[in-house]
Amino acid sequence: MMAHTQEVSMERLHLDQIDRSILAALTEDARVPLVALASQVHLSRNAVKQRMERMERQGVIGGYTVTPGHAGGSPVSAIVLVYRTDRMRGGAVIAEISQIPEVRRCDVLSGDFDLLVMLEADSMDRIGEIWEMLAAVPGVANTVTAVSLTRVVDRA
Template sequence: MTGLHLDEIDHRILAELTADARLPLVTLAGRVHLSRNAVKQRMERMERDGVIDGYTLRRGAGSARRMTAVVLVYRADRMRGGGVVTELARIPEVVRCDILSGQFDLLVTVIAESMDRIGEIWEQIAALPGVADTVTSVSLARPVDRA
């Protein structure tokens, strides 16, 4: 991260975006009393500095329930190359990939529209060169969600 100096206006921009990441730039600019271009430049700086790490959409309870699965991946090469991770990043339903210590090398979180799609993705992961074994678990419920 480069120059990580945040002033009061930066903090107000972050608070507004935290409350509503879809806030139109013109509305945000009015709320922090700056021009649209000044707010845009500040947001771009905060993105470059890693203060803003992305914009997300969280589906509400009214949307169709999506399936979540966790795939533990054991790699034959014990993480000596980046090919498996590169291929995982190309699968849109792979929302997270953690490198682990211990028996397994990767923890891959998959969110898909159906169990059939989870199965297709599992087959795709298991077939990747360098993947020696996988263990997959499907989420049945999410009693705590602090994301």
């Protein structure tokens, strides 16, 4: 789990070294127990909790997120370009796509294809199942799918 920090000037918010240490520890593991975090920064559990709450109010900490792991190895990524029969006049196709948990992103495009759907699944079999689901959605006229072989840059 990682703590999401907002792009806020830390100097402007008067964050001291202890605040920065707390942020660094939460960014590394947002599930770190308060007792362990307090021991790391040599403060009481309550003092650390108050500092975290203050940083949340200031927008320095924007939330805590679970990043799903992939127990079976590396995830499989694919891009599906979708051509719609209705040329984006209704929301049914996007509503169907948004129900698929492996969809990481869906963009409306200009040009020949209407949607760019980015998938991340545990296996090629699951990518195939999702492709079949997308192709069967009423309003989808055609798809083109590309599977990622190797990720060389990841700024997520």
